[in-house]
Amino acid sequence: MPDILEDADRLCAKTGARLTPLRRRVLELVARANAPVKAYDLLSQIDRTNTSAKPPTVYRALDFLIDAGLVHRVEALNAFVACPQAGHGHAAMLYVCENCANVTEVQGARPGQDHKPDGFTVKRSVIEHYGLCANCL
Amino acid sequence: MPDILEDADRLCAKTGARLTPLRRRVLELVARANAPVKAYDLLSQIDRTNTSAKPPTVYRALDFLIDAGLVHRVEALNAFVACPQAGHGHAAMLYVCENCANVTEVQGARPGQDHKPDGFTVKRSVIEHYGLCANCL
DNA sequence: TTTTGGTATGTAATAACATAACATGTTTTG
DNA sequence: CAAAACATGTTATGTTATTACATACCAAAA
Ligand SMILES: [Zn+2]
Ligand SMILES: [Zn+2]
Ligand SMILES: [Zn+2]
Ligand SMILES: [Zn+2]
Numbered sequence: 398m399p400d401i402l403e404d405a406d407r408l409c410a411k412t413g414a415r416l417t418p419l420r421r422r423v424l425e426l427v428a429r430a431n432a433p434v435k436a437y438d439l440l441s442q443i444d445r446t447n448t449s450a451k452p453p454t455v456y457r458a459l460d461f462l463i464d465a466g467l468v469h470r471v472e473a474l475n476a477f478v479a480c481p482q483a484g485h486g487h488a489a490m491l492y493v494c495e496n497c498a499n500v501t502e503v504q505g506a507r508p509g510q511d512h513k514p515d516g517f518t519v520k521r522s523v524i525e526h527y528g529l530c531a532n533c534l
Numbered sequence: 535m536p537d538i539l540e541d542a543d544r545l546c547a548k549t550g551a552r553l554t555p556l557r558r559r560v561l562e563l564v565a566r567a568n569a570p571v572k573a574y575d576l577l578s579q580i581d582r583t584n585t586s587a588k589p590p591t592v593y594r595a596l597d598f599l600i601d602a603g604l605v606h607r608v609e610a611l612n613a614f615v616a617c618p619q620a621g622h623g624h625a626a627m628l629y630v631c632e633n634c635a636n637v638t639e640v641q642g643a644r645p646g647q648d649h650k651p652d653g654f655t656v657k658r659s660v661i662e663h664y665g666l667c668a669n670c671l
Numbered sequence: 672t673t674t675t676g677g678t679a680t681g682t683a684a685t686a687a688c689a690t691a692a693c694a695t696g697t698t699t700t701g
Numbered sequence: 702c703a704a705a706a707c708a709t710g711t712t713a714t715g716t717t718a719t720t721a722c723a724t725a726c727c728a729a730a731a
Contacts, residue, residue: 415698417708436688449710456689457709472609472660475688475717490661496670516668523609523662524627531653533633554679573717586681593718594680612688612717 401428404483405467414465422446423458424479427468432498433476469502473523478502492517538565541620542604551602559583560595561616564605569635570613606639610660615639629654 405424409416416424426442427434436455443450459477462468467483470476471491478500480489485504492501492514503512513519542561546553553561563579564571573592580587596614599605604620607613608628615637617626622641629638629651640649650656 415707419709451711452689453691453711454709461708471662473662473664488659488661490663492663492665492667494667494670495664496666499667499669501667513663514667516671517663518665518671519663520665522625522664523660524625525608525610525660526627526629526650526654526656527610527632527659528629528655528657529633530629530631530636530638530651532636533631534653534655552678556680588682589718590682590720591680598679 401467401479401481401483405465408467408484409465412465414461416465419443419447419454420458420461423455424462424467427462427477428479433471433474433478433493433500435476439477471500472525492519495520538604538616538618538620542602545604545621546602549602551598553602556580556584556591557595557598560592561599561604564599564614565616570608570611570615570630570637572613576614608637609662629656632657 402421402425405416405421408414422443423439426439436452436459439459440450440452440455443455447454459468459470463470463477465483466485466487467480468477469480469489469491471478471493474493478491480487481502482504488504490503490512492503494500494517501514501517503514505512539558539562542553542558545551559580560576563576573589573596576596577587577589577592580592584591596605596607600607600614602620603622603624604617605614606617606626606628608615608630611630615628617624618639619641625641627640627649629640631637631654638651638654640651642649
């Protein structure tokens with residue numbers, strides 16, 4: 398399996414984004430968890446190596462990673478997951494198991510097709526679109 | 535237009551849910567705003583008539599209203615909207631205008647079909663499905 | 672009618688999540 | 702190098718949500 402960190406290095410090299418050690422460390426922590434991670438959990442993990450880490454430290458790193466397309470925010474959980482396909486167009490659907498917390502990311506929501514992972518049983522869906530209404534366009 | 539509060543009364547009468555004065559008041563406040571409302575805004579509005587209102591007061595009322603299918607939580611905004619069709623099956627999609635804050639709720643979430651309101655331009659979508667994965671079923 | 676059980680609300684405290692504002696350091700670029 | 706741009710450190714505070722326990726209320730059972 399292609400390493401998420403190497404992909405991130407490549408992607409950032411291409412786009413000019415600066416994947417600093419701190420940001421890379423946060424990405425590593427998010428990617429290593431195979432479940433959505435909370436910001437303050439990341440913070441306490443960073444703290445083990447860098448006592449100066451404070452909330453803005455981790456939120457800024459996460460903002461960078463999200464902008465770079467390396468991490469997604471899971472809105473209904475206030476948590477974060479690493480994107481398995483860094484740099485894709487980014488209309489991603491997440492399938493989150495409420496038992497084991499595993500997240501499957503599906504891309505390219507083509508109308509009509511159902512991209513639901515095999516065997517996944519959906520209990521609740523969050524579907525929110527943000528943009529401009531006809532009046533405000 | 536049929537009154538949301540009357541619909542709520544009817545629905546609760548049918549299901550046996552107890553739409554108490556406090557809950558009805560919160561629903562009224564959510565319904566009157568024609569935009570997503572924050573819990574603490576509701577709280578301060580309740581406070582004008584009921585000085586004893588505290589955070590659990592409004593969160594409990596909102597939980598009830600959500601369970602009853604009268605209100606939806608807008609996950610990416612930490613806010614709440616009244617459901618225009620109380621009691622529908624409830625896989626709702628929300629289209630939120632980032633300029634005027636108007637929310638359009640569309641139902642019948644066949645993930646394939648596109649129910650986008652006419653003229654709405656989507657900039658960002660939040661699509662999260664919660665349930666059980668194949669391993670955990 | 673008293674007791675009991677269930678549901679709703681009151682109340683205090685705190686947990687959990689997130690950002691503002693400003694200072695300091697580090698890298699890039701002209 | 703110097704200036705500008707970017708990144709991080711630091712303090713404080715703002716915002717959102719829950720826990721835990723007490724009290725009130727209502728209706729059925731004893
Ligand atoms: Zn992705
Ligand atoms: Zn699972
Ligand atoms: Zn609805
Ligand atoms: Zn609008």
